[in-house]
Amino acid sequence: MSYKDTYLKLSDFGRELLNKKSLADGIPLISKYAKEVLSSQRCSIFIYNAATNELKTTLADGIKEILIDANKGVVGHTLNEKKPLIVNDPYTNIHFLSDIDEDSGFMTHNLITAPIFNSQREIVGVLELLNKKGGYNDEDKKFMIFFAHYISGFLELVTRMDEEK
Numbered sequence: 001m002s003y004k005d006t007y008l009k010l011s012d013f014g015r016e017l018l019n020k021k022s023l024a025d026g027i028p029l030i031s032k033y034a035k036e037v038l039s040s041q042r043c044s045i046f047i048y049n050a051a052t053n054e055l056k057t058t059l060a061d062g063i064k065e066i067l068i069d070a071n072k073g074v075v076g077h078t079l080n081e082k083k084p085l086i087v088n089d090p091y092t093n094i095h096f097l098s099d100i101d102e103d104s105g106f107m108t109h110n111l112i113t114a115p116i117f118n119s120q121r122e123i124v125g126v127l128e129l130l131n132k133k134g135g136y137n138d139e140d141k142k143f144m145i146f147f148a149h150y151i152s153g154f155l156e157l158v159t160r161m162d163e164e165k
Contacts, residue, residue, distance in 0.1 A: 116151065
């Protein structure tokens with residue numbers, strides 16, 4: 001997909017996301033778009049709970065909900081480092097939680113993560129994509145940073161709306 005096509009699709013995605021009123025409605029759209037743009041097999045969106053210091057998936061394609069300590073895994077490392085990570089050989093990475101693959105029967109070949117910040121620059125979650133043919137690169141990292149910023153307003157707004165109910 002060309003640079004121009006990516007951003008034209010992003011414009012369409014943004015208009016569609018504006019019509020979503022809940023996490024349940026918006027998260028699948030976010031996942032679909034991110035996977036399409038970065039040619040990824042799966043997407044997980046983790047929401048950070050500071051009170052329990054845990055990360056919990058709001059979406060994990062093809063797998064049951066994932067709940068992990070915020071100091072564990074590549075997503076925990078992303079949260080604590082406050083920066084995106086590319087892991088093109090996860091089984092040699094000390095942060096990779098291979099037991100999630102074992103439990104699900106899924107094989108992670110590579111992954112990329114990006115922290116999601118709220119309007120106060122606090123991390124509220126982590127976006128993770130899995131299995132891009134040939135692995136992820138620095139251009140993918142730039143997109144992930146941009147996309148995480150792009151979706152952060154939606155995530156913050158619907159989370160606050162849910163809290164007020």
